[in-house]
Amino acid sequence: MTRTRHSRRVRSPRRNTSFIIGAVIVGLIALTACVSLFYTPYDPIKMAIEDRLQGPSSAHLLGTDQYGRDILSRIMQGTQNSILVGVVAVGIGMSLGVLFGLWAAFSSGWVDEAVMRTMDVIYAFPAILNAILLVAILGPGIINAMIAIGIHNVPIFARLARGSVLRAREEEYVLAAYSLGRRRWTVAWRHILPNILSSLIVQGTIQFAVAILAEAALSYLGLGTQLPYPSWGRMLREAQTFMRLAPGLAIFPGLAIAFSVLGLNLLGDGLRDLLDPRLRGAV
Numbered sequence: 001m002t003r004t005r006h007s008r009r010v011r012s013p014r015r016n017t018s019f020i021i022g023a024v025i026v027g028l029i030a031l032t033a034c035v036s037l038f039y040t041p042y043d044p045i046k047m048a049i050e051d052r053l054q055g056p057s058s059a060h061l062l063g064t065d066q067y068g069r070d071i072l073s074r075i076m077q078g079t080q081n082s083i084l085v086g087v088v089a090v091g092i093g094m095s096l097g098v099l100f101g102l103w104a105a106f107s108s109g110w111v112d113e114a115v116m117r118t119m120d121v122i123y124a125f126p127a128i129l130n131a132i133l134l135v136a137i138l139g140p141g142i143i144n145a146m147i148a149i150g151i152h153n154v155p156i157f158a159r160l161a162r163g164s165v166l167r168a169r170e171e172e173y174v175l176a177a178y179s180l181g182r183r184r185w186t187v188a189w190r191h192i193l194p195n196i197l198s199s200l201i202v203q204g205t206i207q208f209a210v211a212i213l214a215e216a217a218l219s220y221l222g223l224g225t226q227l228p229y230p231s232w233g234r235m236l237r238e239a240q241t242f243m244r245l246a247p248g249l250a251i252f253p254g255l256a257i258a259f260s261v262l263g264l265n266l267l268g269d270g271l272r273d274l275l276d277p278r279l280r281g282a283v
Contacts, residue, residue: 016270016273016274017270018266018267018269018270018273019266019267019269019270019271019273019274020270021263021266022262022263022264022265022266022267022268022269022270023267023270024263025259025260025262025263025266025267026260026263026264026267028263029079029082029083029259029260029263030083032076032079033076033079033080033083035076036073036076036077036079036080037080040070040072040073040076040077041060041061041070041072041073042060042069042070042073043073044069044070044073044074044076044077044230045069045228045229045230046069047067047068047069048064048067048068048069049067049068050068051064051068052064052065052066052067052068053065053066053242053245053246054068055246055248056248060072062075062248062252063246063248063249065235065238065239065242065246065249066238066241066242066246066249071235071248071249071252071253072252074230074235075230075232075235075252075253075256077229077230078225078230078231078232078235078253078256079256081142081215081225081229081230081231081232082212082215082216082231082232082260084142084146085142085145085146085149085211085212085214085215086208086209086211086212086215087208088146088150089146089149089150089153089207089208089211089214089215090150090153090204090207090208090211091150092146092147092150092151092153092154093149093150093151093152093153093154093156093157093207094153094157094200094204096150096154096157096158097153097154097155097156097157097158097159097160097161098157098158098161098193098200100115100119100154100158100161100162101157101158101159101160101161101162101163101164101165102161102162102165102188102192102193103115104116104158104162105161105162105165105166106165106188112162115158116158116159116162119154119155119158119159120155122151122152122154122155123152123155123156123159127149127152127210127214128214128217128218130148130151130152131145131148131149131152131214131217131218131223132148132218132221132223133148134147134148134151135148135218135223135224136223140222140223140224140226141224141225141226142215142224142225142226142229145214145215145218145219145223145224145225146215148218149210149211149214149215152214153207153210153211156203156207157200157203157207160199160200160203161196161200164192164196164199165188165192165196168192168195168196198271198275199275201271201275202268202271202272202275203268205264205265205267205268205271206264206265206268208264209260209261209264209265209268212257212260212261212264213257213261215231215233216231216232216233216236216257217233218233219231219232219233219234219237220233220234220236220237221233221237222234222237232253232254232256232257233253233257235249235250235253236250236253236254239253
């Protein structure tokens, strides 16, 4: 009797184009932020009026702004703010969202209904409107912007966590844990959460991109990062008046935002393909 072997094909990261391109872009952005902590070609906030509105040159690779500040240095330091906002906003949203999602899934009844309807109310408003409302109440600044964007992320992770838990709690490994006398919160943290972590990570990369866009929009409106510290969104706002004289003032920070969002979305798509077993395929 012949025995047939079934081998599982697991996609390699090296064969996933989206993952590779996204990882390279995100890696370059992270490297830029790390380098800017120790080195920038010029002081990003120091004015030099005699050098104002210069085009790209060997002295200033991306040119200078209306105050003579080096655009490359400002973009490099602006990368720090974007990454900081993304990390904190996603951290707030994921930690609170997972807690609410687990609470709703394991409580059921009126608790589940109350928690999820509250999440629906928060999610009903666009991210920017939520952020503008909270920042208008709390005051402008990068800290309040991070809190506002993080609060908008809570319902997204709560929905994902609740749906994943409802599917996972009927699995055999969960039933086996219950049969051994484990309490439900122990089962949630030790057994279910590690198995839904991949979905949370993928969603986290997507929300990271949303957080960067939201922070840029808030800074553009004057509600995010405050002067004199650089922000990609504020750089776009300041460039409006000088578009004809120095288009690079808007082009370069705009490209920084676009490449960051593109890289994170590609990385999220690649991670989804790699971590979701339904997309791996079996032969």
